[in-house]
Amino acid sequence: MPMPMPNEIGTLRALPSGESFFVGSSSGVFFINTVRRAFSHAAATANRHRTTTDDSRANRRPVSLPPPEDCIVGPESHVDDNWSSVTGPSPEGNPTRPKATGDTSWFLDKIENLGELPDQAVAKELLITYFRTWHPLLPFLHGPTCLEELETLYARGQATKSNSLSTAIMFQCLFNIAKLDRPDLPALGQSQIRSGEQLMLALGIASLKCDLGSIHALLAAQLYFVATMDLRAASTTGGLVLRSIFKSGLHRCPFRYSHLMTSDRDMRKRVFWSAYTLDRYVSQSLGHPLGIQDSDFDVCPPGKGDLHQPVRPLNGTDEGTSPKEFILHLPANHPGRQNTSPPNSSASLQNESRESSVHVGEEEQQAELQEANTVGAEFVSQRRRENQSVQAQFVRYSQLVGRMVEMFHKSIHVRSASRQNILFLKADIDAWGNDLPYPSTTLFAQVNDSEPQSVTLNQDVFFWVARQQLLLLVNRPSLSLEPTSGEFRHAAQICIGAARSIIRTLKSHINSGGALFWPGFMSAVWMSGLVMAFACQLKLHSISNAIM
Incomplete structure (x- = not known):
C-alpha cells in the first residue's frame, strides 16, 4: 500500500468589511496549526487525567492566542477608503483629486515629507551602511552613482527635498532601511516614513514609467517593506516591480541587444535578479504563487556575462529578435551553441562576431582603466567578483525556494510532489x-x-x-x-x-x-x-x- 504524500494547505480569513486575506501553505501556516493541535490535544488529555482541580484553576480563562496568520505576517492594516485622508480636503470641502498632467511635483506636496533629506553627514553614513549591508545580496543600484546624486542634491542648496519622484522615493527608502540597522545615528525627523499607504500612492505614479530610475525606486520601496516585515505591502509593490520589468524588457538577456552599453547590460541583469530574489522571498513568506515563472525569462545568472557575445543584426532584422540569432547569446559552453550554428551563417558573420567580442573587451578594459585611476583595478575587479558571487549564491538559493513552492504548494489538483x-x-x-x-x-x-x-x-x-x-x-x-x-x-x-x-x-x-x-x-x-x-x-x- 503506497504511503500518503505530504499535503499542506493554506488558510483564508474573511472579514465582515468584505475584505479577505489568504496565507498559503508555504508560509508555514499549516505547520503552525499542526503544532497548536498537538499542544491542544496534550492539554485536553492532561485535563481528563487530572483527578483534583481547585476552583481557581477551574474558573481560569483559556489563554487567547493570536491567529496563526498573524504569527507570520502580522495583523491586517486597514486603509481608510477616503481620498481626503491622504490628500486633505480642498477649499470647497471636496476631496482633492490628482491633476491629469505629466507634472508630478504636485504629488510630492500631497505625500507628506516624501523626498525630505536628513543632515548631509547622516545621509552619507546611512547610504554607506545600506551598501555595506544590503547591496551584496541585492545589487540593483550603482553605489558611486547614488553617492554622486546625493551630493548633487545637497550641492544645489536644496537640502530639504528632491524634485524627482523616483529619486525621492529611492533615497527616502534607503535612509529608512539603513536606519533600522543604525539606531545610534540621529533620528531621521522629516525623512522618516510614517505611512506605508502614502508611500504606496507614490509608487503607483512611479510605476507608469519604463526607465531604470523608476524600477530602482520600486525595488527600494519593496525592500523597505521587506525590512520592516510589511509583507503584504511588499507583495503589492512586487507586482508593480515585475510589471515594470516586463514592460522594460529586463526579463530578456541584455546580451542579445548590441546597442546596449556594457554598463547597461550589467545593471539590467542586476536589477532583474534582485527583483527575482525578492519575489521568491515574499512569495514563500506569504504562501502566494510566484510572481515570475522560470520559463518566463532568459536572463543568464549573475557572473555569467563574460561568457556571452552581444548579438549583431542579421539580414536587416531588429537586434535580438531573430530566432536565428538567439543561439549567439547562449554561454560559450552551452551544448546548443557547441553543436548548432544559426542558419544561413557565413564567414563574414563569424568574423563580425569575433570583432564584436574584441570590441566588448576593449570597452571593459577602458572601464577598468578608468576605475583604476581612483581605487585600483585589482581591488575593483576583486570586489566585483565578490559581489557577483554573493548574488549568484542568493539566486541559486531563491531558485530552490521557488521550486519548493511549485512542488509542494501549487493547487492540490496539479501538485507534482x-x-x-x-x-x-x-x-x-x-x-x-x-x-x-x-x-x-x-x-x-x-x-x-x-x-x-x-x-x-x-x-x-x-x-x-x-x-x-x-x-x-x-x-x-x-x-x-x-x-x-x-x-x-x-x-x-x-x-x-x-x-x-x-x-x-x-x-x-x-x-x-x-x-x-x-x-x-x-x-x-x-x-x-x-x-x-x-x-x-x-x-x-x-x-x-x-x-x-
Missing part, C-alpha cells in the same frame, strides 16, 4: 550547500567580550542559515503525515538538526556583535522554535537538549 521529484530537489539542495565555502569554526563560537562588528553582511552566517532553512522547508511538509510513519520520523530528525543549527548559529552571531538585518532570520528562528517545541511535545527530542 512525487517521491522522485522530492529526492531530486533534496539532492539539488545538498549540492548547493556543498558548493558553499565551509564556514570557519569561529562561526559557532560564542564571543561575549568582543566589540560590536560593523553593520555588514556576514556571508558565512547568512548562507549557513539559508542552507538550514532550506532543509526545514523541504522536510516540513512530511511533518503533516502521521507521527507513527517512518517518513515523519526521518523528516522530524532532519528538521531538529536544522533548527538547532539555526538557533545556535544566530545566537553566536548576536553574542559576537553581528547584525540581524535580514528579516528571514526571524522567520527561520520562529520556525525552528516551533519544530523544537513540536518535537519535544511528541517526545522525539529531549527538553534538556532543546534548551540552548
Whole structure:
C-alpha cells in the first residue's frame, strides 16, 4: 500500500468589511496549526487525567492566542477608503483629486515629507551602511552613482527635498532601511516614513514609467517593506516591480541587444535578479504563487556575462529578435551553441562576431582603466567578483525556494510532489550547500567580550542559515503525515538538526556583535522554535537538549 504524500494547505480569513486575506501553505501556516493541535490535544488529555482541580484553576480563562496568520505576517492594516485622508480636503470641502498632467511635483506636496533629506553627514553614513549591508545580496543600484546624486542634491542648496519622484522615493527608502540597522545615528525627523499607504500612492505614479530610475525606486520601496516585515505591502509593490520589468524588457538577456552599453547590460541583469530574489522571498513568506515563472525569462545568472557575445543584426532584422540569432547569446559552453550554428551563417558573420567580442573587451578594459585611476583595478575587479558571487549564491538559493513552492504548494489538483521529484530537489539542495565555502569554526563560537562588528553582511552566517532553512522547508511538509510513519520520523530528525543549527548559529552571531538585518532570520528562528517545541511535545527530542 503506497504511503500518503505530504499535503499542506493554506488558510483564508474573511472579514465582515468584505475584505479577505489568504496565507498559503508555504508560509508555514499549516505547520503552525499542526503544532497548536498537538499542544491542544496534550492539554485536553492532561485535563481528563487530572483527578483534583481547585476552583481557581477551574474558573481560569483559556489563554487567547493570536491567529496563526498573524504569527507570520502580522495583523491586517486597514486603509481608510477616503481620498481626503491622504490628500486633505480642498477649499470647497471636496476631496482633492490628482491633476491629469505629466507634472508630478504636485504629488510630492500631497505625500507628506516624501523626498525630505536628513543632515548631509547622516545621509552619507546611512547610504554607506545600506551598501555595506544590503547591496551584496541585492545589487540593483550603482553605489558611486547614488553617492554622486546625493551630493548633487545637497550641492544645489536644496537640502530639504528632491524634485524627482523616483529619486525621492529611492533615497527616502534607503535612509529608512539603513536606519533600522543604525539606531545610534540621529533620528531621521522629516525623512522618516510614517505611512506605508502614502508611500504606496507614490509608487503607483512611479510605476507608469519604463526607465531604470523608476524600477530602482520600486525595488527600494519593496525592500523597505521587506525590512520592516510589511509583507503584504511588499507583495503589492512586487507586482508593480515585475510589471515594470516586463514592460522594460529586463526579463530578456541584455546580451542579445548590441546597442546596449556594457554598463547597461550589467545593471539590467542586476536589477532583474534582485527583483527575482525578492519575489521568491515574499512569495514563500506569504504562501502566494510566484510572481515570475522560470520559463518566463532568459536572463543568464549573475557572473555569467563574460561568457556571452552581444548579438549583431542579421539580414536587416531588429537586434535580438531573430530566432536565428538567439543561439549567439547562449554561454560559450552551452551544448546548443557547441553543436548548432544559426542558419544561413557565413564567414563574414563569424568574423563580425569575433570583432564584436574584441570590441566588448576593449570597452571593459577602458572601464577598468578608468576605475583604476581612483581605487585600483585589482581591488575593483576583486570586489566585483565578490559581489557577483554573493548574488549568484542568493539566486541559486531563491531558485530552490521557488521550486519548493511549485512542488509542494501549487493547487492540490496539479501538485507534482512525487517521491522522485522530492529526492531530486533534496539532492539539488545538498549540492548547493556543498558548493558553499565551509564556514570557519569561529562561526559557532560564542564571543561575549568582543566589540560590536560593523553593520555588514556576514556571508558565512547568512548562507549557513539559508542552507538550514532550506532543509526545514523541504522536510516540513512530511511533518503533516502521521507521527507513527517512518517518513515523519526521518523528516522530524532532519528538521531538529536544522533548527538547532539555526538557533545556535544566530545566537553566536548576536553574542559576537553581528547584525540581524535580514528579516528571514526571524522567520527561520520562529520556525525552528516551533519544530523544537513540536518535537519535544511528541517526545522525539529531549527538553534538556532543546534548551540552548
